[in-house]
Amino acid sequence: MAVLALALAAPLVIGATPTPTPTPDPERAAEYWLEGAHVDAAWKTTRGAGVTIAVIDTGIAKGPSQFDGAVTDGTDVSGIGSDDGRTPLGPLDSDHGSRVASLAAGRPNADGTGMIGVAPDAKLLSISLGFGATAPVPFAKQVAEAMKWAVDHGANVINLSFTTNTLEWDSSWDDAFLYAFEHDVVVVVAAGNRGSGTAMVGAPATIPGVLAVGGVDQHGVASKAASTQGISIAVSAPSESLLGVDANGTIETWNGTSGAAPIVAGVVALVRAAHPDMDANNVINHIIQTARPAPQATAHPDPLYGYGLIDAAAAVSASLPSVDQNPLGDLSDWIRLNRRAQAPAPAQPTSTPLAIPPLPRADTPTKATSPLIxxxxxxxxxxxxxxxxxxxxxxxxxxxxxxxxxxxxxxxxxxxxxxx
Structure with a gap:
């Protein structure tokens, strides 16, 4: 498998979108996507209560207050983490899982200030992965096990903020992702970043049926470093100058579709909370059909922007005709065509077989005598x-x-x- 990428850039200086006058809540003011993607308008309807988002990543840390009461369960699939999945893994990117989780469903301070996630009332599952050669369990096996564990423990949304930098995926992922789709789970995946070596969308964002997320800057323009391109991109969300909570509780700014994906996962949680009877196929349809057209898009869907820029309020409030299949593809059909599934068993004969009479019995052998007599x-x-x-x-x-x-x-x- 190709080198894995988490799309984690060096921290930026908070204040990429400065306000004219000082504000008592600079962290909240820096979250430009809350207003830009109409998340704050969607909060008038719901803040994600009753929905569970599984973050399959490096682990959600225990210390930060943004996760108090948010993380309800977890596990480790790498063989090197803690049983609850709350020990951050990785010598260079151990903060990654915490940053992703804070964007999706981080809690504000007790007084309502500070950084807040897109779906702050949603629950979180922490499933820790081991990236690179440090984990004794093969990465493909980790992901397959993590997907099934998340589904079995109540996830309504699964967030995957990593890429393999290759179009293909291990065959064990067929059953794992199909298991999620068959259990009505929306799977949100980062498209990857040019800045970390991903020229084109790679797996798992290439798997039919997943909600692959590209990245844009504060002006809605496809990010040159913090995004990539490919026909499987479904929607785009901010991927530059994002806030994220590190494992030690500090807040940093960072770039990448690793952050764009949990913003969309949070919006998915808002839609699912507002429409608890809506199945995953229709949730995805609401996300892509209500996306705002990107000014620089040249197609629909576009290889850079997908169906457009995420719009939380529209996705929550829109009334759309129901669909009966995933608009982003059918993994079961792909498996049937590309994995060369076994041919169906031959039909049983319907005619009556011809009866053949038994052969006559052989003569009773005589007693052996000498050939000379x-x-x-x-x-x-x-x-x-x-x-x-x-x-x-x-x-x-x-x-x-x-x-x-x-x-x-x-x-x-x-x-x-x-x-x-």
Whole structure:
């Protein structure tokens, strides 16, 4: 498998979108996507209560206050983390899972200030992965196990903020992702970043049916470093100058579709909370059909922007015709066509088979005798016919011989006694 990428850039300086006058809540003011993506308007309807978002990443740290009461369960699938999935993993990117979770469903301070996630009333599941060669469990196996664990523990939304930098994926992911889709779970995936070496969308964002997220800057323009391109991108969300809570509780700014994906995952949670009876296919349809057109898009969907820029309020409030299939593709059809599934069993014959009478029983074997002693059969079919043919021949031969001798004797006597 290709090198994995988490799209984590070096921290930026908070204040990329400065306000004219100082504000008592600079962190909240820096979250430009809350207003820009109409998240604050969607909060008039719901803040995500009753929905669970699984963050399959490096682990959600225990210390930050933004996760108090938010993380309800967790596990580790890497073999090197803690059982509850709350120990951040990775020597360089251990903050990644906490930053992702804070964007999706981080809690504000007790007084309502400070950084806040898109769906602050949603619950979180922390599933820790081990990236690179440090984990004893193969990465593909980790992801497959994590997907199934998340579904079995109540996830309504799964967020995957990583890429493999390759279009293909391990066959074990077929069943894992299909398991999520069959259990009505929306899977949100980061498209990847050019800045970390992803020129084109890679798996798992290439899996049919996932909600792949591209990245844009504060002006809605596709990010040159903190996004990528590909036909599987469904929608775009901010990926530059994002806030995120580190494992030690500090708030940093960062770039990447690793942050754009949880913003969309939070919006998915808002839609699911506002419409608890809506299935995953229709939730996805609401997300893509209500996306705002990107000014620089040249197609619909566009390889940079997908169907457009995420709009939380529209996705929550829109009334759309119901769909009966995932508008982003059917993984089961892909598996059938590309994995060369076993052919169906041949049909059973319907005609009545022809009855064949049994063969006659074999003769009872006789007692074995010596081949030197004549048997009745050998006398009847061998010896007697031979005698019948041989004896007359011998007698005839003897008679001919005797007659010949008499003739020779008579001629000899005539030569000895000529006529006078």
């Amino acid at each position: 004549p048997s009745p059969d050998s006398l009847l079919y061998g010896t007697l016919p031979l005698v019948a043919l041989t004896v007359p021949g011998i007698l005839i031969a003897l008679g001919v011989t005797a007659a010949a001798r008499r003739i020779r004797s008579a001629r000899a006597s005539a030569r000895q006694n000529p006529d006078d």
